[in-house]
Structure formats: structure tokens, C-alpha cells
Amino acid sequence: MSDFSEWFHNILDEAKIVDTRYPIKGMHVWLPQGFKIRKYTLKILKEILDEDHEEVLFPMLIPEDELEKEAIHVKGFENEVYWVTHGGLTELNEKLALRPTSETAMYPMFSLWVRSHTDLPMKFYQVVNTFRYETKHTRPLIRVREITTFEEAHTVHESREDAAKQVEKAVEIYRRFLDMLGIPYLITQRPEWDKFPGAEYTVAFDTLLPDGKTLQIATVHNLGQTFAKTFEITYETAEGDHKYVYQTCYGLSDRVIASIIGIHGDESGLCLPTDVAPYQIVIVPIIFKKGKEEVLEFCRNVQDSLKNKGNLRVHLDDRDIRAGKKYYEWEMKGIPLRIEIGPRDIANKKVVIVRRDKHEKKILDFNPESFVEDIEAVMQDINENMRSKAWETFNSKVRTVENVEEASKEISENKGIVSFGWCGEESCGKELEEKVNMDILGIRGDVEDDKKCINCGKPAKHVAFMAKTY
Ligand code: 5CA
Numbered sequence: 511m512s513d514f515s516e517w518f519h520n521i522l523d524e525a526k527i528v529d530t531r532y533p534i535k536g537m538h539v540w541l542p543q544g545f546k547i548r549k550y551t552l553k554i555l556k557e558i559l560d561e562d563h564e565e566v567l568f569p570m571l572i573p574e575d576e577l578e579k580e581a582i583h584v585k586g587f588e589n590e591v592y593w594v595t596h597g598g599l600t601e602l603n604e605k606l607a608l609r610p611t612s613e614t615a616m617y618p619m620f621s622l623w624v625r626s627h628t629d630l631p632m633k634f635y636q637v638v639n640t641f642r643y644e645t646k647h648t649r650p651l652i653r654v655r656e657i658t659t660f661e662e663a664h665t666v667h668e669s670r671e672d673a674a675k676q677v678e679k680a681v682e683i684y685r686r687f688l689d690m691l692g693i694p695y696l697i698t699q700r701p702e703w704d705k706f707p708g709a710e711y712t713v714a715f716d717t718l719l720p721d722g723k724t725l726q727i728a729t730v731h732n733l734g735q736t737f738a739k740t741f742e743i744t745y746e747t748a749e750g751d752h753k754y755v756y757q758t759c760y761g762l763s764d765r766v767i768a769s770i771i772g773i774h775g776d777e778s779g780l781c782l783p784t785d786v787a788p789y790q791i792v793i794v795p796i797i798f799k800k801g802k803e804e805v806l807e808f809c810r811n812v813q814d815s816l817k818n819k820g821n822l823r824v825h826l827d828d829r830d831i832r833a834g835k836k837y838y839e840w841e842m843k844g845i846p847l848r849i850e851i852g853p854r855d856i857a858n859k860k861v862v863i864v865r866r867d868k869h870e871k872k873i874l875d876f877n878p879e880s881f882v883e884d885i886e887a888v889m890q891d892i893n894e895n896m897r898s899k900a901w902e903t904f905n906s907k908v909r910t911v912e913n914v915e916e917a918s919k920e921i922s923e924n925k926g927i928v929s930f931g932w933c934g935e936e937s938c939g940k941e942l943e944e945k946v947n948m949d950i951l952g953i954r955g956d957v958e959d960d961k962k963c964i965n966c967g968k969p970a971k972h973v974a975f976m977a978k979t980y
């Protein structure tokens with residue numbers, strides 16, 4: 511993959527993920543193949559969130575006065591908001607914003623909903639489209655102006671500790687989710703100047719795309735009482751006092767799908783984890799003039815048992831075209847497993863299976879009793895292999911450096927993430943970013959006593975990470 515950007519655009523088109531020709535910059539059309547990947551990805555996420563959140567759906571429009579109530583928040587988004595100013599020919603009395611995110615849509619309602627400590631905690635989420643007039647270079651799924659798959663969770667708590675604990679829980683939720691997709695990540699606390707507008711602190715997940723640039727794929731924010739005070743969200747304690755709540759919010763987007771595509775894909779095209787593949791298995795009959803009906807009949811039986819017993823998404827490709835052409839197409843589309851069945855296989859009670867992740871061909875005994883389980887075991891192995899391969903690549907790209915020159919050298923040669931000791935000062939951090947032309951992703955944990963900041967030489971406070979970023 512010499513040019514990732516070109517590869518990525520080509521595959522979106524060839525595998526029919528999105529059509530990027532929609533005539534508004536940063537807004538694209540999900541095509542059936544892409545939509546299915548999106549649907550199955552969301553299914554996994556929703557199953558996890560549904561364990562202890564409730565799904566809701568808020569309006570897309572936010573009145574100007576609500577959006578502008580929280581000063582820090584609005585400052586962070588003022589350059590990115592789309593406005594609705596007219597209803598037909600009538601100018602609206604009050605402008606309405608297309609949500610860039612939903613704090614200011616939800617929290618006035620939370621203020622009505624939260625009454626007593628017995629109402630808490632509240633944990634809601636929604637999956638919606640949000641709009642951000644991004645000024646940086648837009649890219650399909652990666653930086654869009656209509657984020658079509660914005661999952662945002664919003665929680666309300668009694669105490670600072672509960673909110674901090676929820677941040678940890680949310681990190682675990684996204685960890686589980688990304689692990690199921692085999693997407694590697696670095697979790698850090700964003701520097702002060704890069705936290706979510708209105709948050710006390712932001713914890714972010716960054717992954718690494720094949721061009722060596724990191725992509726922020728999920729963020730978890732501890733909002734403290736900032737919004738509670740602005741939107742008057744209070745509760746009555748057991749003792750009858752009235753107190754402001756503590757809040758968190760966390761979200762992710764289409765970028766997760768971009769990561770599935772970008773991280774697992776290769777020169778042959780997409781390579782999908784089995785849980786999100788539109789078809790998990792494709793059966794290709796190997797047909798000769800003689801015995802065609804028997805082969806098709808056998809294929810249909812195999813398909814039925816995988817569908818019924820295994821609840822798998824199985825497609826029988828009985829088109830009248832060359833088998834080689836089918837292989838090429840399904841490999842490009844990333845279907846995890848192909849089963850080839852010809853007349854000789856039926857006679858020998860064997861089938862040929864080909865794994866997309868390893869391009870590996872194997873002969874499997876067709877034992878009707880255990881066949882579905884055998885296939886399920888292969889599928890699990892595919893996911894594990896994809897995950898460990900992706901983590902191996904990722905880990906090989908995270909390097910510790912001792913000085914600024916080394917950092918620059920690492921980035922140009924190894925193209926990844928560098929880890930270093932940092933004093934934690936904003937002015938020093940920004941100077942460093944400028945010097946090496948990278949962004950500080952964030953900090954993680956404390957550093958050994960004698961370590962020095964690689965930029966200013968003062969004692970280092972944190973282990974920090976930086977990279978070229980999307
Ligand atoms: N309300 C909070 C939590 S939901 C919020 O809006 N956080 S955010 O601004 O960090 O956005 C959440 C996630 O959406 C980000 O971590 C990033 O992965 C993704 N995202 C942000 N902007 C875009 C964009 N223009 N295109 C695609 N994904 C985006």
C-alpha cells in the first residue's frame with residue numbers, strides 16, 4: 511500500500527462502501543455494501559451500550575439561545591455550526607443550529623428530568639447524524655461535514671467520583687468494542703489545549719492508519735459540573751439539599767468504519783472481521799459440464815446448515831461466470847471465508863476453505879455433525895489473527911525517544927507514534943509540536959523520577975505521545 515489515500519478512495523468506490531460524488535463537500539452516500547458494514551458495526555456497539563444505557567433520540571435542531579448558553583462550549587464550535595435561518599420564505603425569529611453534538615439539545619431536557627438522587631445515575635445514548643463545518647481537508651468517513659454515524663452517550667451522576675468512574679467504564683466499553691473489531695488503539699488523556707470544549711478532561715482513543723498518521727476514533731469526556739451549572743441540572747439529596755449533578759459524555763463516529771477498512775485492508779482490497787462482514791461466507795461451486803446439479807444441491811445444503819445451525823450470513827454465488835472472477839471479487843469485498851465445492855470434493859466428503867485474512871487454502875473434512883462448529887472455529891481464528899496482526903503492526907510503530915532529533919528521525923523513518931518524557935507545560939508542548947511538526951496526542955501515567963522533558967530539559971512529569979495526525 512504505497513499510497514494509502516489513493517488506496518482508501520479506490521476501495522470505497524470498488525467495494526461500494528460510499529459514493530463520494532454527492533454534490534456537497536464532506537457529505538457522502540452510504541451504498542448497500544457500506545451500509546451493511548455500518549449496520550453490523552453498530553449492532554455490536556449497541557449491544558454493549560444497551561447493557562446499562564438507554565437509547566433515546568433528540569431533535570436535530572438546537573435553538574440559538576441554548577447552543578450559546580455554555581460559553582466555552584460554544585466557543586469551541588462556533589466556526590463549525592450550520593444554521594437554519596428560514597422556514598420557507600419566512601425568516602425565523604430565532605436561528606436554529608444543526609447539532610454539531612448534542613449537549614445543548616439534551617441538557618435543557620435533563621434539567622427537567624433530573625429531580626431526585628433516586629433518578630441518578632442516568633445513562634443515555636443516541637446514534638444520529640451531526641453536522642460540523644470542518645475547515646480542515648475533508649475525507650470520506652474520516653473527516654466529514656455530516657457525521658452520519660455519530661454515537662454519543664451522555665450520563666448524569668451524583669458525585670465527582672461517580673462521574674470519574676463512568677469515564678473508566680466508558681473507556682472499557684470502547685475497548686471491548688474496538689477489540690471485537692481488531693482495531694488497535696492508544697489511550698491517552700488529551701493535553702489541556704486539546705480537550706473537548708467544556709470538559710474537565712478528555713480521554714481519547716487514537717489508532718494508526720497505514721500512512722503513519724493517527725486517527726482519533728473515540729473520546730470520553732468528564733464534564734464535571736460545567737454544563738450542570740449552565741443548564742441548571744440539580745437534584746435533591748436524601749437530606750433534602752439541592753446540588754448540581756456531575757456529567758460525562760463519550761462518542762465515536764464513522765471513523766471506526768474507516769479504521770476497519772484502512773487497518774485490515776491490503777493489496778487485494780477489504781478484509782473484514784467476521785462480525786461486520788455483509789456476508790461472512792461465500793460458497794463458490796466448482797462446476798463442470800457433468801454433475802452440475804449435484805454440486806449445486808450440495809452447496810445449497812451446506813449453505814442451509816450454516817445459515818440455520820450457525821446463524822451465519824452465507825451467500826451461494828452460482829452466477830454463470832468464471833470461478834476466478836468470483837474469487838477476485840469476494841476477496842476485494844473482504845468476505846472472511848470462501849468455501850469451494852466441486853464434484854470431487856463431494857465424492858471425497860471434503861470442501862476447500864480459503865481464508866481472506868491469510869490468503870490460505872485448506873481442505874476441510876465435511877463431517878455433517880461438526881461442520882458448522884468447525885467453520886465457526888475457523889471464523890474465530892480469523893478474528894484473532896486479524897486482531898493480533900493489527901496490534902503487532904501498531905506496537906512496532908510506537909517507539910520511545912530520548913530527544914527531539916530522535917523524535918523527528920523516528921517519525922520520518924518509522925512513521926508512527928513516539929513516546930517521550932514531557933514536563934507538561936503548555937508553552938513547551940506547543941513549541942515541541944512546532945519543532946517536529948507533529949501533534950501531542952496526550953499523556954499517560956507518571957514518569958520515572960530522573961527523566962527529563964525532551965524539549966526543555968526540566969524534570970519530566972508525564973509519559974507523552976506524539977504523532978502526525980489526521
Ligand atoms: N459530545 C462529545 C462526545 S459524543 C463529542 O462530540 N466529542 S467529539 O467532538 O470528540 O466527537 C466524538 C468523536 O467523533 C471524535 O472522537 C471523533 O472520533 C469523531 N469525529 C469528530 N469530528 C468528526 C468528523 N468531522 N468526521 C468524522 N468523525 C468525527
Ligand code: ZN
Pocket residue numbers: 932933934935938939963964965966967968
Ligand atoms: Zn518541557
